[in-house]
Amino acid sequence: MAKILVIEDEKPVRMNLVAMLKAEGFQAIAPEDGQLGVQIDAFVNTIIHELRSPLATMKMSIELLQTTQNSQRHLFYLEALQAACNHEVELIDNLLNLQRLETQTFPIETETLHLQDWIPAIAEPFAIRAQQRQQILQVRVCAELPPVTLSRFSLERVVSELLNNACKYTPPHGKIILEVFQKQDKALRTNEASDGACIDQGASFWIAVRNEAEIPASFLPHLFDRFYRVPNGDRWQQGGTGLGLSLVKKFVEQMQGTIQVHSAEGWTSFVIQLPISLSLP
Known part of the structure; x- marks a missing residue:
């Protein structure tokens, strides 16, 4: 039987992570109230917990691959190994991106985007996923919206993460609406595009x-919040790192915008306000 990975001595791992966080400026995650050590230690505990689970899956899959002779099981364990590896890479990438955003060292390059063409292209893979899950995805971009000058990378991460979450939590036959507009009163709508x-x-x-x-x-x-997941919300067992919305908020702020969330009467809405043209120092 395969053994589950256990980090027997977490002290060296913890010390290295704390040293790395302090060296990289993770002071930004804690208020200046003397509680920095407590904040970093709690954060490190969470990171170790999040890293352990996919590492355990990877180790178990490797051990099972070494012993199985069944080709179908061999493929199954390979897929499990690949999924765990992808999760680990995504987690580390998200942590690094979050760190750079917190310390304002994340590079930002602006370019002019025509959202009438750009937004549907970003939404296309989610339309395929929604169709597979019998969800209804509607995408509407105001035809009169002028070109915007923002970070393509940051805006794509924001839109993709919000659509990913919407697909994750919407039941079959449920609606998902992505709308882009430049009229403030439309931001108050909750259930119709x-x-x-x-x-x-x-x-x-x-x-x-x-x-x-x-x-x-x-x-x-x-x-x-970092690593927060709505309890029992992932009806499709899609998984994730728990950092997606933390990154969304930081990317929105990087683009000098704001984000609000509302949930009532059977609907959840994330509404983002962004400048038409991002002003860089």
Whole structure:
């Protein structure tokens, strides 16, 4: 029988992580109130816990691959190994990106984007996933919206992560709505992507991602916390690192925007306000 990986001595791992976090400026994650050591230690405990699970799966898969003679099981264990490896890489990449965003060292390059063409291209793979799950994905971008000048990378991460979450938590036959507009009162809509005027004179635009699933009010204040996952919410067993919404918030702030979340009457809405043109120092 395969053995589950156990980190028998966590002290060296913990010491190295704490030293790395301090050296890389992770002071930004804690307030200046004398609690830095406690904050970093709690953060390191969470990282070790998150790293251990995929490492255990990888080790177990390797051991089983070494003993099985069944070709179907061999493929199954390879897929499990690949999935665990991908999860580990994603977790580390997300941690590094979050660290750079926290310390304002994440590079940002702006370019002009025509969202009428760009947004549907980003949404296309999620439309395929939604169709497979019998979900309804609607995408609407205001035809009069002017070109925007922002970070392509950051905006793609934000939209993709919100669509990924919407697919994760929406039941079969449920709706997912992605809407881009430049009229502030449309940001108040919660359950329909309607036609009509969608542009105001101004320097901002809005992106709204809404899905037909309600999050209990007590969970809402924690949605942007690192490693937070809504209990029993992942109906499709999609998994994730628990850092997605933390990154979304930081990427939005990097682009000088704001993000709000509302959940009521069977719908959850993430509404982002961004500048039409990002001003860099």
